Amino acid sequence: MGWWVLHVDLDQFIAAVEVLRRPELRGRPVVVGGDGDPGRARQVVATASYEARAHGVRSGMPLRVAARRCPEAVFLPSDPPAYQAASARVMATLARFPVRLQVYGWDEAFLGADTDDPLALAARIRRAVLDETQLSCAVGVGDNKLTAKHAARFAKPGGIHRLTRDTWPAAMGAKPAADLWGVGPKTAKKLTALGVHTVADLAGTAPDALAGQFGERAAEWLVxxxxxxxxxxxxxxxxxxxxxxxETTFAADLTDRDAIAGHVAALARALGADVVADGRRVTHVAVKVRFASFRTPTRVMKLREGPTTDLDAIERTALAVLDKFDLGEPPRPVRLVGVRTDLEPP
DNA sequence: TCTGGGGTCCTAGGACCC
DNA sequence: TCTGGGGTCCTAGGACCC
Structure with a gap:
């Protein structure tokens, strides 16, 4: 027997859940995001079906751009509770297999399995998810989480693929370093500046040569x-x-301090109510403000009286945190405010 | 046709204490 | 007379992911 890591990744998850409850949409370009109105500004695509992606629609793209690229697309509002419910059904199916299961977001999971035939296991898992939830997934088989994750990318949509450290160089070496899981745009840009373009380039680099840019630990991890x-x-x-x-992005910028404070207070109360309903206590309250310039400072404060479930204290603290900002006089235009609560471990 | 929302983790600097 | 080193807490910001 050998130890294998499998990565299960649902195909176009959010769009697939929507199609499941609206079968007439099957085969059509579907775009989910915001309130589903592509005419309104400041809303972006959460997920596009493969049919919509074929027209160049991508997640993160403004809905208006998506509508332009794919006018015949069906636009739907985002419905997180529906996706959560569908996700729970998928994870319940996975949990019935004799594996270690790590849920990794709505539409992903890592599975650890002791088996001699990981591909057969992957096939059984794919079939079970499809039969029990009518949702298609890709399954990556690897010898660790990184290889499993990338294997699943090769497998998409709906397939099974194995990738191990042995097959890694041939499969990944020529790809841009930016394709690596964990390497985002900032890191990719720095690497390019250092003459490191591909995964193979990075694999052949001495961590010491990168430590100046990324720090010792990150450099080691990258290589x-x-x-x-x-x-x-x-x-x-x-x-x-x-x-x-x-957090809330406003359809039009706010320039009135009382209006800004009102939104912060309302967000804090609503958030506090959710957290308390979950039986958790709040240790810190953070406030985020995004100006029209897109500069987005954050301020945070620890609750004076220690961890709390007191909504008044949470709201009061949020407003005190807001006071730490220099909003300008008159306030510079604000396009977003957000509130975060940090939670005491249960 | 300007750029969502909800998360996690890491680093770094200053305050403060010994 | 002006200079240590370590440890912890706290906050701000960066980067990444789904």
Whole structure:
């Protein structure tokens, strides 16, 4: 028997859930995001169906751009409770297999399995998810989380693929370093500036040569990742939120201090109510303000009286945190306010 | 046709204490 | 007379992911 890590990744998850309850949409371009009105500004695509992606629609793209690229698309509002429910059904199916299960967001999971035939296991899992939830997924098989994750990308949509440290160089070496899981745009840009373009380039770089730009630990991690090394442990402990936040982007900028404070207070109260309903206590309150310039400072304060469930205290603290900002006089235009509560471990 | 929302983790600097 | 080193707490910001 051998230890394998599998990564299960649902195909176009949010769009697929919508199609499931509106079968007439199957095969059509579907775009989910915001309130579903592509005529309104400041809303972006959460997920596009493959049919919409074929027209160049991408997640994160403004809905208006999506509507322009794909006028025949069906636009739907985002419905998180529906996706949460569908996700729970998928995870319940996965949990019935003799594996270690780590839920990794709505539409992803890592599975750790002791088996001699991981591909057969992957096929059984894919079939079970499809039969029990009518949702299609890709399954990546790897010797660690990184290889499993990338294997799933190769498998998408709806397939099964195996990738290990042995096959990694041939499969990944020529790809841009930016394709690596954990390497975002900022890191990619720095790497390019250092002459490191591909995964193979990065794999062949001495960590010391990168430490100046990224720090020792991150440099080490980058090079190891480029060589296909990753975590092999699958953590089965249920996920426990460390924070919870809510933010609102306004259709039109706010320039009135009382209006800004009113939104912060309302967000803080609503958030506090959610957190308390979950049986958690708040340790810190953070406030985020995004100006029209897109500069987005954040301020945070620890609750004076210690962890609390007192909504008045949470709201009061949020307003005190807001006072730490220099909003300008008169206030500079604000396009977003957000409130985050940090939570005491249960 | 300007750029959502909800998360996690890491680093770094200053305050404060010994 | 002006200079240590370590440890912890706190806050701000960066970066990434789904």
């Amino acid at each position: 190891l990742s480029a060589r296909g090394a990753g975590e092999t442990t699958v953590d089965t402990a249920p996920w426990v939120a460390r924070s919870r936040s809510r």
